Amino acid sequence: MAASCKSLYRCCQQSVCHLVARKLSSSRSVSPPPLHRRILLFLTQRFYDLEMLLSWRGQLRRKGIMRKNAYYDFTQRLYGSDIAAAFYILSLKGGFRFVGQSDWFRADQRGKFNWDFLNHKDTPLEEVDMSYTVINYRGLDNLEGQQSLRTLALRGCPEVDDWFLARLHVFEDSLEELDISHCPRITTGGLAALRNLKGLRRLDLSSLPGISSPGLVVILLEEMLPQCQIIATGYDYSIKQHGGEEEVQR
Amino acid sequence: MSAWRRLHVKVRRAHGLFTSRRVTEQYTWMYGPSTLGQNLSTGKPLRNDFFKAQLAAMRKKAADALPGSSWSPFDINPNLPPERADIVIIGGGVMGWSIAYWLKQKERVREGVKVIVVERDLTYSQASTVLSAGGIRQQFSLPENIHLSLASADFMRNINEHLGVLNEDPVDLQFNQSGYLFLASEEVAHIMEENYSTQRQVGAKVTLLSPTQLKEKFPWINTDGVALASYGLENEGWFDPWSLLNAFRRKAMSMGVIQCCGEVTGAVACSVVHDGITACVEQVQMPKGLEYQMVECAIVVNAAGAFSGKLAEMLGISSNPKDTIAGTPVPVEPRKRYIYVVHCPDGPGLDTPFLIDYSGMYFRREGLGGNYITGASPKEADEPDTSNLEVDHQFFEDSVWPRLAYRVPAFEKLKVTSAWAGFYDYNTFDQNGIIGDHPVINNMYFATGFSGHGLQQSPAAGRAVAELILDGNFKTLDMRGLGFRRIMAQEPILERNIL
Numbered sequence: 194m195a196a197s198c199k200s201l202y203r204c205c206q207q208s209v210c211h212l213v214a215r216k217l218s219s220s221r222s223v224s225p226p227p228l229h230r231r232i233l234l235f236l237t238q239r240f241y242d243l244e245m246l247l248s249w250r251g252q253l254r255r256k257g258i259m260r261k262n263a264y265y266d267f268t269q270r271l272y273g274s275d276i277a278a279a280f281y282i283l284s285l286k287g288g289f290r291f292v293g294q295s296d297w298f299r300a301d302q303r304g305k306f307n308w309d310f311l312n313h314k315d316t317p318l319e320e321v322d323m324s325y326t327v328i329n330y331r332g333l334d335n336l337e338g339q340q341s342l343r344t345l346a347l348r349g350c351p352e353v354d355d356w357f358l359a360r361l362h363v364f365e366d367s368l369e370e371l372d373i374s375h376c377p378r379i380t381t382g383g384l385a386a387l388r389n390l391k392g393l394r395r396l397d398l399s400s401l402p403g404i405s406s407p408g409l410v411v412i413l414l415e416e417m418l419p420q421c422q423i424i425a426t427g428y429d430y431s432i433k434q435h436g437g438e439e440e441v442q443r
Numbered sequence: 444m445s446a447w448r449r450l451h452v453k454v455r456r457a458h459g460l461f462t463s464r465r466v467t468e469q470y471t472w473m474y475g476p477s478t479l480g481q482n483l484s485t486g487k488p489l490r491n492d493f494f495k496a497q498l499a500a501m502r503k504k505a506a507d508a509l510p511g512s513s514w515s516p517f518d519i520n521p522n523l524p525p526e527r528a529d530i531v532i533i534g535g536g537v538m539g540w541s542i543a544y545w546l547k548q549k550e551r552v553r554e555g556v557k558v559i560v561v562e563r564d565l566t567y568s569q570a571s572t573v574l575s576a577g578g579i580r581q582q583f584s585l586p587e588n589i590h591l592s593l594a595s596a597d598f599m600r601n602i603n604e605h606l607g608v609l610n611e612d613p614v615d616l617q618f619n620q621s622g623y624l625f626l627a628s629e630e631v632a633h634i635m636e637e638n639y640s641t642q643r644q645v646g647a648k649v650t651l652l653s654p655t656q657l658k659e660k661f662p663w664i665n666t667d668g669v670a671l672a673s674y675g676l677e678n679e680g681w682f683d684p685w686s687l688l689n690a691f692r693r694k695a696m697s698m699g700v701i702q703c704c705g706e707v708t709g710a711v712a713c714s715v716v717h718d719g720i721t722a723c724v725e726q727v728q729m730p731k732g733l734e735y736q737m738v739e740c741a742i743v744v745n746a747a748g749a750f751s752g753k754l755a756e757m758l759g760i761s762s763n764p765k766d767t768i769a770g771t772p773v774p775v776e777p778r779k780r781y782i783y784v785v786h787c788p789d790g791p792g793l794d795t796p797f798l799i800d801y802s803g804m805y806f807r808r809e810g811l812g813g814n815y816i817t818g819a820s821p822k823e824a825d826e827p828d829t830s831n832l833e834v835d836h837q838f839f840e841d842s843v844w845p846r847l848a849y850r851v852p853a854f855e856k857l858k859v860t861s862a863w864a865g866f867y868d869y870n871t872f873d874q875n876g877i878i879g880d881h882p883v884i885n886n887m888y889f890a891t892g893f894s895g896h897g898l899q900q901s902p903a904a905g906r907a908v909a910e911l912i913l914d915g916n917f918k919t920l921d922m923r924g925l926g927f928r929r930i931m932a933q934e935p936i937l938e939r940n941i942l
Contacts, residue, residue: 237609356600362676382619382620385794386620389676410811417792
């Protein structure tokens with residue numbers, strides 16, 4: 194009985210992984226889902242318990258991300274906002290560089306990092322690399338006070354969306370380089386929010402799956418931010434014409 | 444006996460679910476994959492289908508004849524609402540569905556409240572929700588309005604957490620994160636400064652711009668006559684109202700809210716206490732024909748938008764003498780507003796905000812192809828006729844285009860590609876929403892009269908009404924200032940930023 198329950202739960206976990214992944218990517222596939230997912234859907238529509246279990250799993254995942262991005266109030270009160278921001282970045286397995294220093298502080302794969310950053314009190318951060326972390330809108334509470342932030346790398350972050358980009362206006366004076374490539378949740382509406390970053394010099398928009406017409410968006414962004422160099426690789430810029438194909442590749 | 448029959452039927456259906464694939468697989472193996480869709484022979488398989496259909500019909504007839512089936516000789520309309528409900532929400536726009544969602548969200552037991560949403564036109568052809576420009580802003584002068592908009596923006600930021608349904612596509616509001624830009628002339632600049640300090644205090648992210656800063660940021664604006672500008676940095680923009688409505692509706696229906704297509708044509712007061720009456724039974728008329736259903740209910744919510752005043756009148760509120768408390772009419776009436784879609788290839792680019800001029804003209808970008816949506820508020824004296832939704836193109840030529848071309852010189856060369864008209868649920872008293880219960884009718888609640896900013900405040904207003912109904916008091920946001928009391932006491936709270 195317990196073994197069958199466990200196997201059912203494991204089956205649910207895997208199926209929900211697939212369900213969540215399918216939801217994130219565009220669900221325009223025409224082929225019917227595989228048998229185990231159909232069984233799960235069939236049972237979910239008939240049993241409240243299964244529906245509740247699956248929704249709990251989604252809620253737990255979201256709560257976990259919220260907890261990781263919570264405001265480091267205690268650290269901020271004891272050590273100051275710069276150390277709190279540094280600690281937050283290292284806890285999320287990112288990396289940063291202080292103003293005036295040349296070496297980066299990073300956390301390794303298992304989350305272990307060097308505690309030497311505590312020696313540099315009240316030094317603001319200049320470059321932050323949060324690629325492939327779960328930083329989200331709430332996590333920016335910890336980074337909001339950084340007025341000297343010049344580089345922000347958010348490559349491949351699954352929780353960075355349009356509202357996050359809108360909140361980046363707090364760095365409008367200092368931010369010069371922004372890398373938001375491979376973030377699945379960013380759409381054109383969020384890119385309009387980058388209008389406030391007038392000091393931006395380098396913007397990386399490669400391989401954003403949420404943008405529908407990348408060529409046009411890049412042209413409009415270049416008009417909006419005239420001093421910014423925009424890098425947008427990984428798109429298929431081919432123009433399909435009626436009765437023939439003409440490829441224009443960057 | 445009936446339980447056995449039902450079980451038997453279920454087993455047969457389940458069996459069919461799992462065997463259908465096997466049958467088709469067998470067929471493909473015998474005849475090859477290419478002939479699965481097309482059956483060229485006209486011999487035995489067609490006759491088999493005919494007999495199968497006959498057999499199924501005979502089986503259904505036999506099942507209906509046995510006791511315990513729901514067959515009756517009189518054809519009852521299946522679209523009638525149930526005879527009893529706890530809460531009836533009149534009006535299926537974004538406000539009505541938002542209230543329905545929050546009621547179901549806050550009930551503490553499964554199926555704790557039975558909620559019905561009555562909407563008379565499921566195509567939403569005259570509903571204000573889908574005809575709106577879809578903007579959301581925090582630049583109001585009243586703190587309650589700012590709170591409502593901020594809470595709604597928070598809701599929309601986490602919309603999939605709130606309105607995500609298991610196994611369905613995630614909600615995509617197509618939110619454009621450009622802000623609102625209000626322009627003020629010399630006379631009203633001081634009002635804008637006061638509003639700015641109120642907005643900052645409440646927590647909205649707004650900034651003030653001088654004419655030189657404005658010209659630097661948006662070189663395509665003509666800054667003649669502009670003394671001050673107020674620009675929203677965050678939580679402001681526009682989105683697709685139909686997606687929000689459908690998201691609320693889908694989630695509420697998945698939680699058990701019953702949707703009914705019909706019109707409420709009357710109510711029966713079932714008890715008259717010494718200082719109040721209780722409307723208990725609603726008469727819901729079906730859209731085609733004379734059928735109606737009397738729905739007994741405990742609570743009625745008036746979310747009928749532009750038609751709330753008429754609905755309240757019909758439900759007998761103002762049948763009492765005019766100067767009594769019971770006779771105060773609900774001061775909401777429809778006002779027609781036009782929106783024109785224009786195409787201008789040389790217009791402003793991706794960073795176009797939702798610009799609102801002090802003359803009442805507004806425009807915003809639509810899509811990426813050089814299209815813009817524009818309109819203006821008419822003066823009090825020239826309010827258009829509200830009997831239909833016909834568009835007056837002369838209004839564009841006379842009132843909108845001159846102001847548009849003056850403010851943005853690039854718009855001197857443009858072409859109107861399309862236009863539509865929609866109703867504001869205009870609160871003639873003070874142009875702010877009415878959220879709360881009626882002081883005389885014990886069980887009637889209002890969420891109407893928002894005069895053009897109902898869509899952007901709908902998530903938070905729905906939550907406020909649900910709290911009032913289920914908890915008895917406002918819990919998260921205090922909306923007592925927007926209650927019905929101010930109308931009876933004749934104390935208007937004017938909003939100084941309405942367009």
